[in-house]
Amino acid sequence: MSREDPPAMRRIPLSLTSLALVCLLTACGGEQGPTEAATPTVSPSTEPSTASVLNATTPDPMPTSAKPAPQQKSASGTAPATTTTAPAPVVKAPLTCAHLAGAKLGSSKTPYNGYPDYLPLTEGQWSGEDGATVTLQKPCGIGDLDGDGADDAVGVVSVNSGGSGTFYTVAVWRNSGGLPVFRALTDLGDRTPVVSISVAGRRATVVWLTRSPSRGMAELDIRRTSVYKLSGSTLTEVSHSDAPYNP
Structure with a gap:
């Protein structure tokens, strides 16, 4: 098979x-x-890339609607301080008793001894055609009477018209740039000489001699201290005190 x-x-x-x-x-x-x-053949890598790692570790910023806080300015950013120099105080030119020797006495608003205009003093005197002689006396006071910061002058003048009487008057000159400008006056009377004048606290203190009502014109027995204040063109006595006077 x-x-x-x-x-x-x-x-x-x-x-x-x-x-x-x-x-x-x-x-x-x-x-x-x-x-x-x-x-x-190139196969895709299974390992994570660098960009993905960064994206994974760095979160995206969260959006916010809040406004940013204003930044504080540092001291160095401020404008430099400016130094302001205060203006120097105005210095008033001094007025002295010597200036009164060439001053004008009286005015049309405040006449002296009835004269319609001022009387120009020359070396402390003035002589009129009527035979009157005006003489600036020695007592004088310097100080601020009107409160403007400048020292004014308070003096005394006498007038004699050829008779036995000699009439005394206290006068005030204000300080105008160091020059005397007549301001006010007040009469003391016949044969009442002034001993002293001082100015303080916007007041003028005048010490002068007078008499009791029972005494004759030549008999001086009172030493009077009068205090005056200036108001505009008026010199007013605010007080006085008397003490016995024995020549």
């Missing part, structure tokens, strides 16, 4: 047998060619 091939083997065509042999000798299980000839 002869051995026969299985039926399945008899059904395989010759062409398929040849194809299988070629496959075994090449890519289908045979030896592969040199690796240098193969085209490399």
